Amino acid sequence: MKSIIPSLTFNGNALEAVHFYQDTFRDAELKLLQMHDEESHMSGQVMQAVLSVQGQMIQLNDNQIPNEFKFTPSMSFLIDTFTLDEAENYYRKLKRNGAILVPFDDYGSRDYFGWVQDQYGVCWQINFRQ
Structure with missing residues (x-):
């Protein structure tokens, strides 16, 4: 196994969340940010972002399927x-x-x-x- 990285799927506000976490964690470093292109139905939304916080990689993206996901306290x-x-x-x-x-x-x-x-x-x- 190469690694296990938490992956968070947002409903259209992943970029806002990336900025929030960068402001919250003083050592957060944006390692990757790929946005959907203008021709896509998801234009302006995050295809993939990777933040490093204290060396822990966290992937964030916007939901690409027409279904709203919700986070749960169990994770x-x-x-x-x-x-x-x-x-x-x-x-x-x-x-x-x-x-x-x-x-x-x-x-x-x-x-x-x-x-x-x-x-x-x-x-x-x-x-x-x-």
Whole structure:
């Protein structure tokens, strides 16, 4: 096996999501961006984008079939952070215009945790342990 890369399929707003994640994660690097050409019925939408966040590749694209896909909390990204400030920053940014699944709080022994669904429906677990 060469690799396993998470692939996220959006319903016409993948490019907006790419920019949101670039703004949210200070080390996000856009490795690839291919847009559908102007002759396509998907003109202006993402054929394939690849972001690298802390070395983790994430592929994003817009849905090409006439069916709306939805993300589910049963699949999420877990972010382990170095500092409490970093964890709180990710929690604050990712929950904006989204939903709080588990409020960010100290759940014992100074283990801070929160779980949110961002404005695109992608779920994120944010974790900080001292």
